[in-house]
Amino acid sequence: MNFAIIGVGGYIAPRHLEAIKELGHQLVAAYDHNDSVGIMDRYFPDCQFFTDFERFESFIDSKKGTSEEIQYVSICTPNYMHSSHIKFALSHGAHAICEKPLVLNEKDIDELATYEKKFDKKVYTVLQLRVHDAILALKKKIESEKKDSHEINLTYMTSRGQWYHESWKGDVRKSGGLSTNIGVHFFDMLTWIFGEPLSVDVSEKSATVEKGTLKLKNAHVSWSLTIDRSLLPAEAVKTGKTTFRSIKIDGSEFEFSEGFTELHKRVYGDILSGKGYGLEAARSAIRIVEQIRGMK
Incomplete structure (x- = not known):
């Protein structure tokens, strides 16, 4: 398959480059308005690159109509650009593979669905936690228990410096806010396993911390997200870690700290074999983070 990528200079782009390369496909064209893209030499040194x-x-x-016609466009751009770049891909005859969050607002999902029908192309979203071995096993376990309600505590801490607030990520209009940036994939995982969202509440909200509760069909979730390094637990600081993840289900810690290196490759493999996740799969998590964004 022939790929193009938009946003090749971004943080997440190397995972896409690696997946395309290792699965034996070709990157024909790449775009980024920044030209610090030397990483491409490791994967596709002959790819045509554009800053315009x-x-x-x-x-x-x-x-x-040539042997290099683009079948897929991978999108690794800032969150607020996703919708327009997905539309670009579809209207130029390619399927779109877009990083999380797929879009910022639920109405954008409906709009993109009309583009899919109009151009007969598909939108795929990167929901990498859904292909993580430990999370797949957890979903199977929860389904076998057939329990009506679970108590879940989610804590995710990932350190970010002052640059974060000066970048597009610190601008709610461009990123969607903290929960959209660092929480949307966890909310997706929880709704995938424990059912549709019924309500969400926020108890604390600042530029560096967001906390609240989430009611799902089969679970009550207390969640806490932060980019404040000073809030990292002592055990993380002692071992030099800058990230801390914890999910407790009915009082028991769920361990999933390993196994992240191959996830984008699995996502791409599923998409190319016709099993990837599309627009509707993203809806529940987008609804949750959009509601959080509107709360005080």
Whole structure:
């Protein structure tokens, strides 16, 4: 398959490059307005690179009907750009593979569904926790127990420096806010396992911390998210870790700290074999973070 990538200079792009390369496919074109993209030499040194979107678009169109016609566009751009770049992919004859969060608002999902029908192309979202071995095993275990309600405590701490607040990630209009940035994949995982969201509440909200509760069909979730390094637990600081994850289910710690290295490759493998997750799979988590964003 022939791929193009938008946002190749971003933090998450190397995982996409690696997945495309290891699965034996070709990256034909890449775009980023920044030119610090030397990482491409490790994977696709012959890929055509553009810092001008109009030239990138013209190149994509010029490959139609050739052996380098683009079948998939991978999107690794800032959150607020996802919807427009997905539309670009579909309207130029390619399927879209988009990083989380797929979009910022639930209404965008409905709008993209009309684009899928109009151009007969698919939108795929990267929900990598759904292919994590430990989480797959947890889903199977929860389903076998057939318990009506579970108590869950979710804590996710990932250190970010002052740069975060100056970047697009610190701008709610562009990132969607803290929960959208660092929490959406956890909310997706929980709704996937414990059922649809019924209500969400926020008890604390600042530029560095968000806390609240979430009621799912089969669970009550207390959640806490932060990028404040000073809040890391002592055991994490002692071992030099800058990230701390904890999920307790009915009082028992659920361990899933390992096994993250191959997840994008699995996501791509599923998409290319026709089993990837599409627009509707993203809806519940997008609804949750959109509601959090609107709360004080």
